[in-house]
Amino acid sequence: MSITATNEFFPTQYWHVLDDGRVQCDVCPRFCKLHESQQGLCFVRGCHDGRIVLTSYGRSSGFCIDPIEKKPLNHFLPGTPVLSFGTAGCNLACKFCQNWDMSKSREMDTLADEASPLKLARVAHELGCRSMAYTYNDPVIFMEYAIDVATACREYGIKSVAVTAGYICDEPRRDFFKYMDAANVDLKAFTEDFYWKICGGHLQPVLDTLVYLKRETNVWFEITTLLIPGENDSDAELEALTQWVMENLGPDVPIHFTAFHPDWKMLNHSPTPPSTLSRARRIAMKNGIRYAYTGNVHDEKGDSTYCHQCGQKLIGRDWYTLGVWNLTADGHCNTCGTPCAGIFEAQPGLWGARRRPVRLRQYAD
Numbered sequence: 001m002s003i004t005a006t007n008e009f010f011p012t013q014y015w016h017v018l019d020d021g022r023v024q025c026d027v028c029p030r031f032c033k034l035h036e037s038q039q040g041l042c043f044v045r046g047c048h049d050g051r052i053v054l055t056s057y058g059r060s061s062g063f064c065i066d067p068i069e070k071k072p073l074n075h076f077l078p079g080t081p082v083l084s085f086g087t088a089g090c091n092l093a094c095k096f097c098q099n100w101d102m103s104k105s106r107e108m109d110t111l112a113d114e115a116s117p118l119k120l121a122r123v124a125h126e127l128g129c130r131s132m133a134y135t136y137n138d139p140v141i142f143m144e145y146a147i148d149v150a151t152a153c154r155e156y157g158i159k160s161v162a163v164t165a166g167y168i169c170d171e172p173r174r175d176f177f178k179y180m181d182a183a184n185v186d187l188k189a190f191t192e193d194f195y196w197k198i199c200g201g202h203l204q205p206v207l208d209t210l211v212y213l214k215r216e217t218n219v220w221f222e223i224t225t226l227l228i229p230g231e232n233d234s235d236a237e238l239e240a241l242t243q244w245v246m247e248n249l250g251p252d253v254p255i256h257f258t259a260f261h262p263d264w265k266m267l268n269h270s271p272t273p274p275s276t277l278s279r280a281r282r283i284a285m286k287n288g289i290r291y292a293y294t295g296n297v298h299d300e301k302g303d304s305t306y307c308h309q310c311g312q313k314l315i316g317r318d319w320y321t322l323g324v325w326n327l328t329a330d331g332h333c334n335t336c337g338t339p340c341a342g343i344f345e346a347q348p349g350l351w352g353a354r355r356r357p358v359r360l361r362q363y364a365d
């Protein structure tokens with residue numbers, strides 16, 4: 001795949017020239033080594049004039065206002081609207097990708113909407129969004145664009161949310177998350193075998209990202225694990241995963257076990273039964289994780305937040321619709337006073353379960 005003359009060439013920072021003249025991209029652990037005009041595996045970074053450039057800066061595959069619960073984030077400004085967008089490409093090659101039309105796109109015409117960072121932030125503000133989400137495909141591959149949008153958003157008091165697989169090298173990781181307020185990180189499985197054979201990547205860099213977020217940042221983050229029958233849903237793997245989370249991240253990082261539906265190159269697997277999600281949630285809570293959720297299914301019990309001290313239901317949820325709200329104005333259980341981990345306001349937002357597509361070109365530049 002080669003860069004075409006019509007693409008833009010936005011300069012990037014993390015690369016170096018190899019002895020053989022190729023240029024290595026150092027953003028993610030794939031370390032693509034590229035000849036002039038070649039693109040990396042992610043399709044949006046490539047070698048142009050002897051340096052690595054980003055070819056998707058300022059363009060998006062579409063915008064939509066979502067509930068923040070859809071990211072999923074259950075402990076970050078619940079009930080509020082988030083303006084979501086992605087670009088094209090991805091740095092992993094998951095056979096089960098649930099967003100493959102965007103993440104696997106090699107066609108730059110997927111990027112229909114042009115959007116400068118300032119315009120994006122202004123439109124999000126006009127539409128009453130509390131956050132901007134970099135999602136649909138992994139923002140680490142378009143980090144220069146995401147960082148500029150996040151910087152513009154801060155001027156308007158709009159938070160930034162990364163939805164990411166966390167597959168990124170140390171230095172760009174520090175740079176990228178400096179601009180993020182919250183993240184949902186996919187922990188796709190807990191074996192190197194799964195990461196290598198099914199995603200074409202490695203597990204350890206993802207664990208490094210999670211530990212980095214916990215120990216060295218104030219970014220609020222939650223974890224999502226998509227459970228695929230027969231691939232990553234055994235009791236032993238779920239025990240190991242949740243014990244690792246407890247030991248390395250502590251009890252307060254929420255984890256979402258979500259249902260797989262057959263997609264992309266994994267059409268031969270059946271959808272995840274709800275009982276598997278409930279089993280994973282039970283294992284997580286048995287191991288001490290305070291906030292474990294089921295996702296992509298109707299399960300009011302598994303979707304709601306409970307006080308880990310007295311068991312009171314703190315936030316009722318069914319899919320993306322909020323129910324009861326039993327938190328004090330400063331985020332404590334209103335029965336026993338125990339704090340609930342997360343970023344809360346005195347009242348939940350009122351966005352509900354709506355999804356509203358947004359055409360950027362309808363707004364003034």
Ligand code: SF4
Pocket residue numbers: 025026027028029030031032039040041042043045046090091140141
């Ligand atoms: S960000 Fe893209 S070009 Fe860079 S190493 Fe990763 S896959 Fe390759």
